[in-house]
Amino acid sequence: MNSYRRKAAILIALVSTALAIAASTAAWFVAQESAEQATVQLAVEESRRMIGQFDLLDLNGPDGELIATRAASALAGGLFEIAEIYDQDGTLLADWSTSAGKRLESQINDHGSVLSQEPSYQTLYPPDGRWVLRVTVPLFDGASTDAPVAYFEGVRLVPDWQRQNMLDATLAAALMAALAAIACGLVIYPIVVHLNDENDRKSRDLLASHIALLEAMGKAVAKRDSDTGDHNYRVTDIAMAIAQRLGLGKRPMRALLSGALLHDVGKIGVPDRILLKPGKLDDQEMALMRSHVPQGEDIVTGIPSLDEARDVIAYHHEKWDGSGYPRGLAGEEIPLNARIFAVADVFDALCSPRPYKEAMPFETAWGIIRDDAGSHFDPKVVNAFRPVARRLHQLHFGGNDGRSRQLLERDIRRYFF
Numbered sequence: 001m002n003s004y005r006r007k008a009a010i011l012i013a014l015v016s017t018a019l020a021i022a023a024s025t026a027a028w029f030v031a032q033e034s035a036e037q038a039t040v041q042l043a044v045e046e047s048r049r050m051i052g053q054f055d056l057l058d059l060n061g062p063d064g065e066l067i068a069t070r071a072a073s074a075l076a077g078g079l080f081e082i083a084e085i086y087d088q089d090g091t092l093l094a095d096w097s098t099s100a101g102k103r104l105e106s107q108i109n110d111h112g113s114v115l116s117q118e119p120s121y122q123t124l125y126p127p128d129g130r131w132v133l134r135v136t137v138p139l140f141d142g143a144s145t146d147a148p149v150a151y152f153e154g155v156r157l158v159p160d161w162q163r164q165n166m167l168d169a170t171l172a173a174a175l176m177a178a179l180a181a182i183a184c185g186l187v188i189y190p191i192v193v194h195l196n197d198e199n200d201r202k203s204r205d206l207l208a209s210h211i212a213l214l215e216a217m218g219k220a221v222a223k224r225d226s227d228t229g230d231h232n233y234r235v236t237d238i239a240m241a242i243a244q245r246l247g248l249g250k251r252p253m254r255a256l257l258s259g260a261l262l263h264d265v266g267k268i269g270v271p272d273r274i275l276l277k278p279g280k281l282d283d284q285e286m287a288l289m290r291s292h293v294p295q296g297e298d299i300v301t302g303i304p305s306l307d308e309a310r311d312v313i314a315y316h317h318e319k320w321d322g323s324g325y326p327r328g329l330a331g332e333e334i335p336l337n338a339r340i341f342a343v344a345d346v347f348d349a350l351c352s353p354r355p356y357k358e359a360m361p362f363e364t365a366w367g368i369i370r371d372d373a374g375s376h377f378d379p380k381v382v383n384a385f386r387p388v389a390r391r392l393h394q395l396h397f398g399g400n401d402g403r404s405r406q407l408l409e410r411d412i413r414r415y416f417f
Helices: 003-053 056-060 064-075 099-105 160-224 230-246 250-261 265-269 283-290 292-300 304-315 336-351 362-371 379-396 403-416
Strands: 082-087 092-097 120-124 132-139 150-157
Touching: 003 064, 003 120, 003 132, 003 150, 003 160, 064 082, 064 092, 064 150, 082 099, 092 099, 099 150, 160 250, 160 265, 160 304, 230 250, 230 336, 230 379, 230 403, 250 304, 250 336, 250 403, 265 292, 283 292, 292 304, 304 336, 336 362, 336 379, 362 379, 379 403
Parallel strands: none
Antiparallel strands: 082 092, 082 150, 120 132, 132 150
16 A cells, blocks of 8 residues: 555544544533433423422412422332422522432522522532532413513433443444445545646646656757767766765755756757867957856746756856856855766866867766865855765766666656655
């Protein structure tokens, strides 16, 4: 399983778990709310039954407390553990408790006024962790609903079986949510993977086209400069090897590779009589030759896919001491990729045959690079190049045709795919 598929599978599993947790939490609150509302409804119905059974209009008479006590005792022991009756002013007339209710009285907080036009309830959790509901119901005379004639308050201890039923309902909801999420995931997963694979394939095709464009442009310049194209491959791999020693990340490595392949793209605009002249260039000819740098910048400017190559194209002829061109930058003003490439480019030029010179042996070429550290080259870059210089020379200048192209393909796979 590749990285994307593994991530997709993990994400679907996490979503399933999150849905299960959310569903179980919602189911618990819904079940609790339903139980509380059912208790309130039962209290309202019981109070209505009580109105028919007891004459609550006589609560203010001489038998008021007796009537209230009878009503409270009738309500306690069934749905409620504690039953209290209040007159229309909110004064307690009678209360009745079961043995469980008497134990609860010391554990629950005192309440405020019972005066209210609508039934209400309060959820309580005593220290022992039980679930208690306190319900207040205004009692109205059947002939009038303007003001309550009395108030009933009941305290219900929710039984364990009811809590267990709620827990079972919660677990069932969580299981159903998890199964539904997994089922959806099993359906969605192959679609997501297929779309990603298709997008990945198209991205790779586009990236391969981008790499092919870089190579084609580099080859076009190289052939104008009487080179087979291996120069671009060699300098790219040498520069990449130095950059690895310096610990560059993947993004700057990609930029370096692109810039190395296109470093001399501006030579397309240099006349052949200058580009192919076997002898030394005069000042005017040198100015024309150096114009390939700004021309190269112009070529890649405005093309997003080539923009990352700009640092190498624009600055690879700058020198550490500021004597380079075209801007005369010095030290770390020069982008690091350009400083790296400058070492690779000069080393390749020294070790390669040209119409006007023979290829230099490794020791001679390395001596020039070493001696120019601090003037032409960044000393840090030269120091990174030193341990791998001989191996790179053997790889690229040992008569193994095609080796440089193979190494470039390796770099492309590593940093672009």
